[in-house]
Amino acid sequence: MPPAVPLTEHAEDGLITADGRLLPRSAESSLLAEDELRNFFELYPDMVCIFDNASARFLMVNSVFSQVLGYPEDRLLNSPIYAFIHPDDIDPTRKIIQEKIGQGCPVFSFVNRYRKADGSYCWMEWNARPRSDRGVTYGVARDITDRKKIEASLRLSDETLRAFLNAIGEAAYIINADGIVLEHNEPFAERVGMLGKILRGRSLFDLLPPEDVRRRRNRIEEIIRTGRGGHMEDERDGRFVFSSLYPIKNAEGEVIKIAVLGQDITWLRRAEEVMLLNEERLESLLNLSQMSSATEEEIRTYALEEAISLTRSAYGFLFFVNEEDDTIEDTVWSREAKQNCILEGVSHAPICSAGLWAEGLRQRRPVYHNTPLSAPDRQKPPSGHVPILRYLSVPVFDDDRIVAVAGVANKESMYDETDAAQLGLYMHTMWAILKQRRASELLRRSSMEDPLTGLANRRRFDEAFGIEWRRALREKHPLSLFFLDIDFFKKFNDFYGHQAGDDCLRRVADCLKSVLNRAGDLIARYGGEEFVAILPNTELAGAIKIGETMRERVMHLGIPHEASKAAPVVTISIGVVACEPYEGIRSHEIIEAADRALYEAKKEGRNKIRWHVLERD
Known part of the structure; x- marks a missing residue:
């Protein structure tokens, strides 16, 4: 898209530009529309761009796009989008863009890595809208590098609390009753802007922004006074952190230390903002996010039934991945599946031989088919299986690990990218709650165990x-x-x-x-x-x-x-x-x-x- 022509004044037959040219009314409308588009670009908080479908060159980027990557706008304009993509991501990105545009998808999503001006790479999550009639594609992107750094799993050391803290991917630390940091892990140092430094012996209140000190100090004093743990949430620079605080007592029952586990829940807060557009989805997501005290089985079952409802499906399932023997297990079937499928009892299978439900797991991406399994070109379901008209299978990721796979089936209309995104979001929320619950339970147990002998304290x-x-x-x-x-x-x-x-x-x-x-x-x-x-x-x-x-x-x-x-x-x-x-x-x-x-x-x-x-x- 060429640079905007400076506008000066109106004439009877059109618009007079700064260089004295007279543009007809049609050209005037086009320039005004382009000017409005630029204004929209600059007001949008995320990274926005337009690229040409044929040449894959940037035609327009907003200032946020330039700020995140560190390039001036003229360095990006008319450059191929692939010139900035990580070498390992070029072919997958080109393939998905060409496929989706060729299939006429109205909106599609993908993730890749972009090279910044300083030579580092950042992870980008894209939502793209092709306009074949104009030969361009509109793209909105977000930097998700921090999300990619979340640790793959939580582990509890049998020997010392220090090893336990270092095994947690989220920020965790222990302070004494005066707020002095006794132990911490690297994610905590990173969160307070002091990555790589040892913060033991420092006052917690010296590490926090001044506006957070009073509220955090009051919360700590309340825990010391009452002996009961609690939670609090902080927001800083658009990031939301949910902290669980656990008192550690001496033999006399006095609180001498406080263990804190902080989880970055920014993605959840932003998901909630998006879901405000749909009251049903918002209510369901909030109900799920408030189930931290429920059992894992209750959380899994609720999440599956709500996902079925939100995607307007008839059946659903949820498998969890056992990485040790490369199988799927701990199956949760929906109520309708239990009532209508005699194969519902299957709960353990190798990933390589699992049926259609594991396609999303094997391909590491959402997979949906909108033709019946009884069609001549489709694999037939086993005897006793409920009839499958169409289905959607979505892997649930924890960083680069797939921890579960969820699926829904027999929606009356076609499954599309929106359904895949909805199911993926919902199941990611479920996993985050399960992960937080497990981490909280590990920390709670460690606060009730004598570190020297391993006995109860x-x-x-x-x-x-x-x-x-x-x-x-x-x-x-x-x-x-x-x-x-x-x-x-x-x-x-x-x-x-x-x-x-x-x-x-x-x-x-x-x-x-x-x-x-x-x-x-x-x-x-x-x-x-x-x-x-x-x-x-x-x-x-x-x-x-x-x-x-x-x-x-x-x-x-x-x-x-x-x-x-x-x-x-x-x-x-x-x-x-x-x-x-x-x-x-x-x-x-x-x-x-x-x-x-x-x-x-x-x-x-x-x-x-x-x-x-x-x-x-």
């Missing part, structure tokens, strides 16, 4: 004891509680050193845990060298037997302890209390009784087990 014990106490009271069942202490452990540390002391704690913890075999039993590190165990539905005789087994096994570990006055090896003392809870007795009384029993075992020379029974007066 004091917080987990308090929670479990409260649950078991109320259950025993309700069901009239006995409950036993142990307090255990490593004998002369301070002397052990002084004699052998703290590293040997840590190893001793780990070995004793593993030994104690090996004795408890029932699902409801719990062993926890209470603090220092002290452990506590809960044995639901266990009377005194059974508790004493288990306690004696613990004492003997620890002694048989044969850990040398020359500084002990009880034995030449590490030993433990145990206090046991058994009780059948009744109205009027308080839960803290059984804890105090177990502590007194432990005191008696230590007073009588250690390496012993002593007990109490709490009975109704």
Whole structure:
């Protein structure tokens, strides 16, 4: 498209340009329309361009396009669009553009990489609208490089919380009660603009924008005061971050640290803005985004049924990918499919041999067919399969990994790119919620685990004891509680050193845990060298037997302890209390009784087990 002609004044027969030429009325209308188009280009917040279909050269770009790539406008105009595309993406881009224009698609989407002026590449997500009547294509693009950097999976280290944080693809960090950063991962450093730097020891409030400090400080103070975690959302420079905050308490129940996991949900917020144009889609997406407390099965089922409704389909499915053995599994079928297809029970299949539903997975892109499977040129469905008139299959990506594949079938009208985009968006939202839920659960579990021994910590014990106490009271069942202490452990540390002391704690913890075999039993590190165990539905005789087994096994570990006055090896003392809870007795009384029993075992020379029974007066 040629540069706009400067307009000056109107004449009776047309428009007089700055160079004195008289343009007829038709030319005047064309120039005015072109001028309006330029104004629209410059006002549009995304990257916008027009390119010639035949030569694939840029005819017009807006200033945002130039700013993102770093090229001046005259460098882009009349240059082939392929001159800026990553070499690996040129052929796929050319193929999809030519195919879609040749097929007469009204709108199509694709993703590729563009070279910036500084030599780096950025990922671009395109929506293109061909105008064959004019021989041009209008394109709108967004820089999605940040989205491409999301980590492929979340992992939890069994050894240290630091390894856990580094395994999270989203920003994660831990602060103390004063807001000092104790640990963090690289995505957090990147989010605060200090990638590659170690921020441990820095104040969180010095890293945040001034406008965010007061709100974040108030939230942290509230968590320290109440002991309860929470969530908050921040918006900065058009990016939205949803943060989950988890308190970490000491043995006295005081909040000493706060673990924070921040997820970039900008894509979700922008999706919601788009969905405002359609009330049904908005309501459904919001309902899905609010299901973080639901089970995974409930989230999957809801997402599938809503996707069927939004695409006006009759049937649907959702498979999840098992990367270890290259199969699809954990199948979710829609209600209609369950009622009408006798093959619904199939839930595990190799990807290479899976049927039509896995096409989107194998081709790594949305696939739809609008001809019946019974047509002569189509693969026939297996016996017992519901009749398929048309279908759509969409892979669900997490970065470059395909984590699931979703499909819908038997829409009354033809499936198109809009349906593929709708299904893909909805399933990506579902995956983001499942991913956030799993990450939150991992972080919640880590806040209830003693990092040294791997046992439950004091917080987990308090929670479990409260649950078991109320259950025993309700069901009239006995409950036993142990307090255990490593004998002369301070002397052990002084004699052998703290590293040997840590190893001793780990070995004793593993030994104690090996004795408890029932699902409801719990062993926890209470603090220092002290452990506590809960044995639901266990009377005194059974508790004493288990306690004696613990004492003997620890002694048989044969850990040398020359500084002990009880034995030449590490030993433990145990206090046991058994009780059948009744109205009027308080839960803290059984804890105090177990502590007194432990005191008696230590007073009588250690390496012993002593007990109490709490009975109704």
